[in-house]
Amino acid sequence: MNTGKVTLVGAGPGDPELLTLKALKAIQSATLLLVDDLVSREVVAHAPSTARVVYVGKRGGCKSTPQAFIEKLMLMAAREGESVVRLKGGDPFIFGRGGEEVEHLRAAGVQVEVINGITSGLAAATALGVPLTHRDHAQGVIFITGHAQKGAEAPDWKALAATAHQARLTLVIYMGVSSAARIEQDLLGGLPADTPVAIVQRASLPDQRHAVTTLGALAATVENEGLASPSVIVVGDVVRGVAAAAEIPTGVRAA
Template sequence: MKYFPVFIDAEHTNCLIVGAGEVAARKLELVLKTPAKITVVAPWVSDTVAKLSRLENVTLHEREFVEDDLNGKTLVFVATDKQSINQHIHDMAHSKGILVNVVDNTPLCKFITPSIVDRSPIIIAMSSGGVAPVLLRYIRQKLETVLPHKISLLGDFSERFRDKVKTALSSVTDRRYFWEDVLDGDIGENVLQGQQTKAELQLDIALQKYQNGDKPAGQVYLVGAGPGDPDLLTFRALRLMQKADVVVYDRLVSPDILELVRRDAEKIYVGKAKSNHTIPQEEINELLAKLALEGNRVVRLKGGDPFIFGRGGEEIQTLIEHGVDFQVVPGITAATGAASYAGIPLTHRDHAQSVTFTTGHLRDNSIDLNWRALAQPSQTLVFYMGLTGLPIICRELIAHGLAPSTEIALVENATRANQKVLTGTLENILKNSLTKDIKPPTLIIVGGVVSLHKQLNWFTAQEA
């Protein structure tokens, strides 16, 4: 972030606006939404500024700017039409350590004013760093339509009972759970509907229950993070990621997806790579149970789908043994993500009437699979974790009946910006010098559908 977002206590802010045209008027109108004391200095005053200057917290000086105008100021907006004056005031303010904004001149801004969605006391401020104002306006319009106007009532309600809840519940985690239950449930709904008295009674009852220890137990959510593109997360996955106290994640979860996890959640890496298991699976199972039994909301974040080569079933069995409640949130598995983003339909009337997902994971330098069942015409094969065993896969499929000319695709980092796709045949893919540059995570797709890649490939990515 080039600009660090902060909210300033406007009640103790003295703001100076130099200039009094329509541009300055827009800044004046914005600051007037706060209790800040405002001074406007300009030799000429527009009708809008003249009208607004009659308000109690605005002082207008109809004259040229002088250096003493900066005394005691904490924020300065400069909105004159003379570049030399703008530069001069910027330099003086900066030398005094005062935050200064020269309107429509980003290089001369020590702070910038964000685009604001105002549901006071709930304020959403957004910025593009001055580089994409139209996009920012578009986002703001979207948010305005999504956020209910009465959400301000929830803000007022939370403020009114904040100290009472803080006194009753000493644990930060307990308070967060309590407020989530309040805002997500009937109490929050009654506040939005204007049923304040009813909501207050319900809150008192709920708070008493929490104090008596009658609060939700820890829980584990097995969440499929999909193949890598954060836009492919489900709404439910994102909601639970934002509620988690602890996130246990694996190697296939992309950094972009991790960015969407709640900021203050504890993050525990348990990823596995070839011949390098950070934590054995049995210990991961026990870790999930332990964290939940301590009262945490635990998200087990897995690349792809938890139930497709994700060992989600093993983890659930351990949770059941320990009496831990759990939920499973499906994700887009790597096979469908890789195929879709590579323009390779897994089934097609002219090429494949079935699809088989299997693992190409090496064990004792071999892959123990039913090769005869796999080497069938008119089906698509998808191998997970098969890159190291690629020579064995090609050899065995040919040996058990597939034509050497059967097409094959290697899809690296599926759905991500750095996705690579390399195609060939069972007999020549290993001879391609580019094959050695393909790295995990990579999906292997075998079958006639691969021939459609060049025609149907829609995703702008790297061709290996």
């Protein structure tokens, strides 16, 4: 009998104070937490001492817990009557495989709830004081991954750049630092080389780092500054204010 419940909880970008009240209540009522690799220990600390905590890390380029195994764990625990919290970095439905997990659980007759979290793309921009939309600079924003699923085609960066340029859109690229050279080359097919870019590593955490540069120097900046995953790349005119506020020329590291 399916007497238990699974809640997919967005843990946000890392800062425990960015948890929603609803997320906090779900964590505090869990009997089993399945925790992603990028969830901070300060967030997990809100779980009751009686709860079982299982780390099921998933990070690009690293050894990861198989998705099928995670889904099996959730299903088994729910059928045993547990209150399962699947604690995911950022938001469960923004590049978090939340859709796959919900489909799998609902198909098995398990009750599922999703609690949104602040996605890292938004947190990264806000950490620099950058509005992803600004009526003087951007009419919209596109969230896109730089890491295509195995066997899938990479995004058409040239077409995306042309659209962003024409429609005045901010690009927020997740999981893109390892492909920075290719992304830079292709985006230059539709965006000017002096388009402002910010790269933010570990947004909202005490060890957050960032660099401000231009599209034409994106790959060189990532390499020179030693920026690595998890990082978010923000591309667009909304970034100009970061360099201006710091009174430094675009292309120089801000912090």
